[in-house]
Amino acid sequence: MRGQSEFLSDICSCTMLLYIHKIFDFVNQLDEVTATELQKISLVKNYKKGDLLLRAGEVCHSNFVIEKGIARKYYVHNDKEITTEIYFEKEVAVSLDSYIMQKPGKDYVEALTDVSVIVVNYAKFQEAKKKFPELVSLDLMFMEYYAVWFEKRLVEYQTMDATQRYLKIIEKSPHYIQNIPLTIIASYLGISLETLSRIRTKI
């Protein structure tokens, strides 16, 4: 397993880094009982490369903290897969609106490598929140993280061209990117496979 500092250096945006810090600190400072409860409602699962952790049409009953490996979230539009997130270690995979509303969603979550994840069940977490108010604050911190994260993605779409977006993602995690098919990276960047290929040769 990689060290915390190495992990943090991989997340390029310093703002997001601060958030992650804040959340980790918070979890580490939870009182004994709350921490135990959190432990109790979490379980570890392993998936093989290519496995689907979640399918479109299903309700997202849990979120998945990536312990080891890489995963992605995508949806299908006009027969094309659009990758919305690529998750590295310690990041949290979840189909947000499906999870929040507990209704069927449009997202797939797929293991891009063999992955080991911590699964936290929605219903159990909601129950636990009633007894352990600190968990509500934890939930809030995660939501703040997501909200800011998505807003930043939006700004990227508005202000950066394809080349800049690509440079940003390889800066974030150069060594991971090598294992991910270009098709997936292209769809994450919102460009075609061919355009991505051309960008790569030019740089």
Add this chain to the structure above:
Amino acid sequence: MRGQSEFLSDICSCTMLLYIHKIFDFVNQLDEVTATELQKISLVKNYKKGDLLLRAGEVCHSNFVIEKGIARKYYVHNDKEITTEIYFEKEVAVSLDSYIMQKPGKDYVEALTDVSVIVVNYAKFQEAKKKFPELVSLDLMFMEYYAVWFEKRLVEYQTMDATQRYLKIIEKSPHYIQNIPLTIIASYLGISLETLSRIRTKI
């Protein structure tokens, strides 16, 4: 595989409306003391058309619940204003990462008409949350709302062309749109003024 129209109806704003309802219901069902506290830390302010409720470089110390009128949030990139949100009545204007981290942000919030807003101060709200746990849940609901909202905006950018995005916004609030300069709508849609003008004549 699912059809285009079915997909589009999925990401239309009905989900968001439901969510707003949920939040308002929650507020209405708060216990007496909590409701009073919330009342106590809120104040009403009025702004004239063109006034700035928030400037880039400032810390976003409060969020603004629009009671009456229209406002927008924008930032400046390469000397161009990019409108990120247009707020109608009952919506909440806030520069999210500036608000959450209480650090200077890049956003402006501007009154597009005369507006009346309920201002909730960050520091006071944080204090109140310590004493009234229901307010943490309220905060969480707002964050969930933002997160899902931004994710939906992202999907719009990925799956809809300029014309579809324009149709969506006039469908949402046809009568309001008439008062808003095309420049602003265009920058909200992520297209140029000229393109928007051409889209409008074609429809």
Add this chain to the structure above:
DNA sequence: TTTATTATTTGACCTAGGTCAAATGCCAAC
């Protein structure tokens, strides 16, 4: 090692939307 399959590159062409500039429309202030 050969074959089958999938991933990536390259080329030729196309399109949505951008940019720049000029023309018109729309008010508000004189």
Add this chain to the structure above:
DNA sequence: GTTGGCATTTGACCTAGGTCAAATAATAAA
């Protein structure tokens, strides 16, 4: 009503990135 200042439209042209198709890598399977 005129005049100035925006807001919007229209035209001519440009560019980033898309699409389709074919050519090469790379891999995995036999």
